[in-house]
Amino acid sequence: MKKIAVVGTGYVGLVSGTCFAEAGNNVCCIDIDVEKVEKLRNGQITIYEPGLEKLFKRNVNEGRLTFTTNLEEGIKGQEIIFLALPTPPGEDGSADLKYILSVAAELGKLLKHDEFKVIVDKSTVPVGTADLVRKTIIANGASPECFDIVSNPEFLREGVAVDDFMKPDRVVIGYSNEKSKTIMGELYAPFVRQGNPVYYMDERSAELTKYAANSFLATKITFINEIARLCEILGADVDMVRLGIGSDDRIGKRFLFPGIGYGGSCFPKDVKALVKSASDVDYNFEILKAVMNVNAEQKVILIPRILEYFGGDLSGKTFAVWGLAFKPNTDDIREAPALEIIDDLLSKGANVVAYDPEAMDNVKKLYGDKIKFSNNQYEALHGADALIIATEWNEFRTPDFDKISSLLKNRVIFDGRNLYALDMMKKLNYYYSSIGREIIK
């Protein structure tokens, strides 16, 4: 059993804190957001993540998982301190380290000379941050003997975060001190029983591993999105091409689904930050610059198609939008393609009625009454001129097409996630435009 503090109780902090507690550790999560901590203390979960609530409630009830807003109280007696703080893009695209460094400065004042604590960067941070955190802590009064820094990037995906955390493909630990390596190895032992590796490496390699992983996956998605564009021009079907290449182990089937671009809180900001890190050392990361440009176009690739279908004028038209979250099984709308599509439609004078199983509350906070929200996927279709599918929630995969046809003004679907078979859409007599496939007219 380890005694752990997790500073920052957002997505990563809450998932990792809960999963560490589930493995029998004593975990105190710290956040400056008073309202959030109050809810969590009362056993109320603050994010939608399948499978998390049950573990969260069990560990809160059994006293292994506690919450506070007070850093000093939260780290008291804890041997490992995780930093799960935001690293949003700054104005120049670089990861903004203000949250990490302000907590590091506070820790410098709080660390006691007669205790040893391992301070772990769980946030996604640029190469050199471990050094910077170490220097900041020392500059604020802590002696170098009373702490060590470890870089332990997190690879969980939203929507399947509990599984990703409990059974990680790999754990990456960047360290410079044998004592910390042993402590981290003991902490992760229950999570790597599946035989998956723990890679121990230097801190700088661990920091770069995280950016390289996300940037590679964003590149893979962007590659298939460009193949999809080519398929449309050449009359090929991207879903066939995807299967044809994905069954080669060297390429792999995963993360090869074409769509309306990658979004979320990680890929967009991490690709941008790696390009900036590279340019800071005079390296021009050309592939990633292209990835960013292609993805920006991909997010709104449906708009010219919609315009063309409606003869260039969307004013007064009403669009039903299914899916607002950046991907299914989450309520997260950060950098969601749906929002860019909605903004574009509104700017062209169209009306939007949206439905998402989990993300509507978050969108309401941003849009107020600029768009309408419906109680279920079918209600959104009443009198709409077309349906736009932006997120591949399971419940959109096999809908009642009779119902859709009776509710929509026209049988028109723009599908950003390739949910339906072309043959079926032909039979149902729809105008159906998807990504990298024939348009059914």
Ligand SMILES: NC(=O)c1ccc[n+]([C@@H]2O[C@H](COP(=O)([O-])OP(=O)(O)OC[C@H]3O[C@@H](n4cnc5c(N)ncnc54)[C@H](O)[C@@H]3O)[C@@H](O)[C@H]2O)c1
């Ligand atoms: N979301 C993901 O799926 C994911 C996965 C892997 C890695 N990451 C990385 O993990 C880091 C955290 O991401 P997130 O999505 O959990 O962020 P988040 O925005 O959901 O949560 C961050 C939390 O930190 C809190 N906070 C801010 N300043 C604080 C302070 N001084 N003291 C205590 N708490 C403070 C905020 O109130 C918030 O609750 C980022 O670097 C991100 O890139 C995220």
Ligand SMILES: O=c1ccn([C@@H]2O[C@H](COP(=O)(O)OP(=O)(O)O[C@H]3O[C@H](CO)[C@@H](O)[C@H](O)[C@H]3O)[C@@H](O)[C@H]2O)c(=O)[nH]1
């Ligand atoms: O074949 C695919 C797979 C994903 N996406 C899109 O890519 C984005 C990101 O998806 P996903 O990676 O599943 O979600 P995240 O929760 O953002 O997870 C990514 O970002 C996290 C934060 O760094 C990392 O920890 C994870 O390993 C990494 O997968 C979403 O918009 C998806 O719609 C596609 O378009 N096609």
